[in-house]
Amino acid sequence: MTNIKKNSSPTPKKAETVFKFMSQEIVSLKRDQKFNTAHNYRSTLNSFSRFLEGREISLDEMTSSLVERYEAWLYGQNLVGNTVSFYLRTLRAAYNKAVERGLVAQASPFRNVRTVVERTAKRAVKEEVVSRIQRADLSADKSLALARDLFLFCYVMRGMSFIDVVFLRKMDIRGNRLRYRRRKTGQCLDVRLERLALEILARYRETNGDSPYLFPFLGHATGERVYRLYQSLLRSYNRNLVRLSEVLGLETRLTSYVARHSWATAAHDHGAPLALISAAMGHTSERTTEIYVRSLDGGPIDKINREIVDRLRSAVSS
Secondary structure, three states: OOOOOOOOOOOOOOOOEHHHHHHHHHHHHHHOOOHHHHHHHHHHHHHHHHHOOOOOOEHHHOOHHHHHHHHHHHHHOOOOHHHHHHHHHHHHHHHHHHHHOOOOOOOOOOOOOOOOOOOOOOOOOOHHHHHHHHHOOOOOOHHHHHHHHHHHHHHHOOOOOHHHHHOOEHHHEEOOEEEEEOOOOOOEEEEEOOHHHHHHHHHHHOOOOOOOEOOOOOOOOOOHHHHHHHHHHHHHHHHHHHHHHHHHOOOOOOOOOHHHHHHHHHHHHOOOOHHHHOHHHOOOOHHHHHHHHHHHOOHHHHHHHHHHHHHHHHHHHO
């Protein structure tokens, strides 16, 4: 009688080293143009290598005790909890990929470490502060003037994320509306272009040549160069927003997120239902995001945004 083997997990292939596996993944991610994830893998790999002092380890040496020691080492570098969680989550994602490919047996080495993201304080400025930002005479400093324009554009476009602004294309404008896909969630948004937004766009139209983008930042760049240009622009934008905060003597330091949270606060003050603006304040689930994005398309939220923009224009002209 033939013996029938019981179902069992496939025997893992010979384990690779963690460094070799993650390095191969970085190459693959870049090939698929997932540059942000590739950057996260590289940062985590560099951190883990420093922890091990450059020593190579195989995937099956990823034990619970080793990961716990890595967590303790990260906190010993005076990193905040969310940064520690970032490194641990990224390393766990890479390990799980190796498990899926049969390179190592699942040993659950991350079961005793904390990888949950802690909520951070959301900062917003009041409408009168946004009015001060718009009224400020920045004619002597083009860098600050650009930062101010980008901040205001994010604000009047219903708290648009900065990354979405940078990647807006000329073809996204249809009549008096802007229709674009959010890079973070893939959701489509349809936003009315108010007068202030059109004025800001007009200031940079002539400097953009035949680039497909609305703003003159990315030109005709492709591939990894686009990602590097964006990262450089984001750093420059945040530096100039800090300078703008200092010039205006603001109590709240401006960052690329402040315009988004400030619009959400203004919309709440103007009577927008919380369901419409919850994502702008930081959502807790994909379902909340989908409800928020669907709800933002159309008349009621356009009316509220018009009130916010009209109040801003009225404050500036008075």
